[in-house]
Each structure stands twice: as structure tokens, then as C-alpha cells.
Amino acid sequence: MEKKYAKQDLFSQTFNKYLVTELVSFFDFQTAFPTLALLNQKWNYYFSDKGQDYVWKQLFTTEFLMLEYPDHKKLENETYREYFQRSFQRYKHFRQLISGIIDLTNAKRSKKQYGFLRDFRDRYAPEFFIQEIESITFQIECIYKNFNDQDPNQMIHDPDEEKEFFSNFKLWTIKIAQHNLQQVLLTPSAILNFRNIIESKCGILGFPFTHTNRYRQVTFIDNMNQFGRGCNAIYSVQGVDRTQAMYVFDSPETYLTLHYNVLKGDKLWCNEGEISVFRKDPKDFFGSVTVTNGIQVQAQAWLIHQFCKLDKDLFPDAPTYAFVYQHRITIDQITGRDRFKPCKLIVIIVNCNIIFQSRHWRFYNSQESVLSVGPGVQGKQPVFKTPDDFYIYQTCIERSDLTSFMEGYYLFRFLREGEEATDEEEDLRTLDQSLLFQVFVQPIQFRLFTGFEFVQNPNFQPHMIDQQ
Known part of the structure; x- marks a missing residue:
């Protein structure tokens, strides 16, 4: 028994705290725990709660690039073991x-x-x-x-x-x-x-x-x-x-x-195999959801920073803030599907060459209000033949402030029974105006995302x- 204890003392004396510190510099903490700590009682003590803190300091410097960071430091009453554990939890x-x-x-x-x-x-x-x-x-x-x-x-x-x-x-x-x-x-x-x-x-x-x-x-x-x-x-x-x-x-x-949570919560809108920055719920981006005659329009806007001009000394028209706004036009799942009637967004020709505009927007803030009209959406007149049809209207606009709103309406027409609708302009002289109806878009806001x-x-x- 005396020889056994003598051998243990000799082992501990040979592998003293200085040599242990040098040895652990070649291991990561995952290797040190299951192997070095099991060698004997003395070495186990080095890695215990009440052990030699310099070993944990050495393990920290082998696991991380620096001992302290501008945003992460050892607390005043914290041991290096506790500091290591807290830091590794942050990494995980x-x-x-x-x-x-x-x-x-x-x-x-x-x-x-x-x-x-x-x-x-x-x-x-x-x-x-x-x-x-x-x-x-x-x-x-x-x-x-x-x-x-x-x-x-x-x-x-x-x-x-x-x-x-x-x-x-x-x-x-x-x-x-x-x-x-x-x-x-x-x-x-x-x-x-x-x-x-x-x-x-x-x-x-x-x-x-x-x-x-x-x-x-x-x-x-x-x-x-x-x-x-x-x-x-x-x-x-x-x-x-x-x-x-x-x-x-x-x-x-x-x-x-934030990005993980919106992905996990399925809040990002996806289309054609791509994830969009736009949200499924437009109200997340100060947008709106409007239902008219069973037609739903989900509207929202997002600032495109790389297209903005901010300094008047560089750009005479500054500031101009570039936004992309999106309208998702669908058949409303609650009020539209059971009473669905085929319809289309139309452009009307008056006297052969005058176009009656079918897209009416009002852009306004606390100081001014400007009307903007145009034919169709991006020159198209989408047709809704089934309750599953939809259309995405997405375009850019420049604003001179970050407090503007947009609202307005599209002009639609119900299709006649058995009608094969086409993506063409319609003549006012032959149009049954009783089939016309407006699809409204409630206000959306052009502003920075919260905190920007x-x-x-x-x-x-x-x-x-x-x-x-």
C-alpha cells in the first residue's frame, strides 16, 4: 500500500499544475473532461468546481480566440470555469x-x-x-x-x-x-x-x-x-x-x-420557390387587407436602400426614398369562394384612342395629396376564372418622405355567363356597365421598418x- 501511495504522489508531483496547464493547451475541453479528469484524484480536482481556475483559463483560450471581448467579459466574481460555461452556452x-x-x-x-x-x-x-x-x-x-x-x-x-x-x-x-x-x-x-x-x-x-x-x-x-x-x-x-x-x-x-422566428412562425411570403422579404400578413409591414365583392387585396411596402438618394449636395432631387410595394390579388377564402363569379381587371377604350384608367391611387401625407392613375397592372388585365386564381402586382415608387400613405382601387368587371375573357382593352360603347365594380385597397404606409x-x-x- 505504501508503494502505491508513493507512486501516486510521484505522479502528481511530476504532473504538477504547470505541466497540466501546458498539457491542456493541446486539448479542447471535450477531450480534457473524459480523459485527463479520470487519471487520478488530483487531476480530477483540477477540473472540478473547486479546482485550479488557471486550467479553465487555459481551456478558454484554446476554445476561443481571445480571453475577453468588447461585448463579452469575465464577471468580477465569476470563476473561469463559470465564464467558460457561460461563453460556451452562448456559442451553442x-x-x-x-x-x-x-x-x-x-x-x-x-x-x-x-x-x-x-x-x-x-x-x-x-x-x-x-x-x-x-x-x-x-x-x-x-x-x-x-x-x-x-x-x-x-x-x-x-x-x-x-x-x-x-x-x-x-x-x-x-x-x-x-x-x-x-x-x-x-x-x-x-x-x-x-x-x-x-x-x-x-x-x-x-x-x-x-x-x-x-x-x-x-x-x-x-x-x-x-x-x-x-x-x-x-x-x-x-x-x-x-x-x-x-x-x-x-x-x-x-x-x-428575428429571421429565425419569422421563418419558424411561417410569416414570410413565398412564391415560385423563393422566400420573399414580404410578410404573409401585410400588417406586419404597416400594410392592409381589403375585401370587395369577394376579391381580396393584400398590400404592403418595403424600402430598397440601395436605390435611395439622400444628400441634396449630391442629388438635386434628394431626398428620394425608393420603395417596392406589393399587391396580392386573390379570391377571399371566407366571403368569395362560395359566391365566386368569374371576373377580370379591365382597361376601357373611349372613342377608339382615349383610355379610361382602371387603376386609381392616392398618395398622401400631412401636407399633400397626389392622384395617380394608369391602365391595368403593369399593362395587363388579369382574369379570375376560378376561386384559386391570383395575381401579384409588384412595382417600385419613389417618395420624398417617410410618412406617406397610399390607397385607391382597381376597376373590375364580372364576366358574362359562358364568356371567354381575353387580356384586351374593352370598348365603352359595347360595355355593360352594370357588370363593373371597384376593388378597393385600404391605406398602406411607406416608412422604415420598426427601429431602422x-x-x-x-x-x-x-x-x-x-x-x-
């Missing part, structure tokens, strides 16, 4: 958010995106974070300990979406006229390139986060706190007017949580104007 929280966003997006989108989530055993953030960025936040590290460049074996070449050597993760899409605005979450390979762009073009030293594919727009994390709202605050900048940025969220965690705000770019310089 971000993993759940990112994994959930990837899974839910793939469930809703026809074009799948696999190979972006890091293996749990590969938790090292890319090295260029330390080499190229003056400082990073703990939230940034937690994101990129989980989110990686796409696995090349999982890449599917899609010429309509990517013209790069790498693929970013698609979040949502808006299609208007000739524009396909696709918002993506940037992968590590893309970040350094976009960081150089916003620094040289906008004077901003930030951490790029999301981007509109093939457009001059990027959101960035203000990790250097140049705008004064915290090192995790997120802003959007664009290439048309660099004098201002748009504050959008207080942190990437807030953004990811335009702020001056503190680093803007006049020479940046020449780089547009």
Missing part, C-alpha cells in the same frame, strides 16, 4: 440559430443550400479575423465558429444567382421589373473583399455581414463602434449615396433571432463622390 445558442435558419430556409426554398454549417468538432474561427480586423466581437466569433464557406461537394452551380468563385447563403429575394434583389449572409471567403470595398468607398472600417447579390449594398457590424451605438450595431451602406448609412439592428444576434433609422456617415469624405 448561435449554433441553434444558424442551424435553424439553414434548415428552415431549405424547407421553404426550392433551390437547396447545404454545406454551410461547420462540423461541431471544427469550432475554430477563420484566422484572418485576428490578422485583418482590429477587433472582433464575441457575437462575430460565435457566428463564424458555426457558419462556414460552403462545402465544395455541396455546391450546385446556378448561373442565375452567383457569378463568384464562392457561394453565399441566400436569405430572401425581391423581384421587381429587371431587378432580382437577393439578400445573402456572407461567408468567411467573402468578408475580407467586402471589408476592403466599404473601407475604400465609404471610409468605414466595419465587419461585413449581409449583401444584396450583384448590387452595391452591404450591411456591416460596427465592431469599431465608429457610429457610437455599440460594437455589435448593424448598418446598411450603398453605392449611390454614401453620405448616410441606415441603422438596422442593435446586434447580429437580434437580426438572426438613417444616420450620417462619420467617415464620409468629398473624394468618395468621384468613386460612384
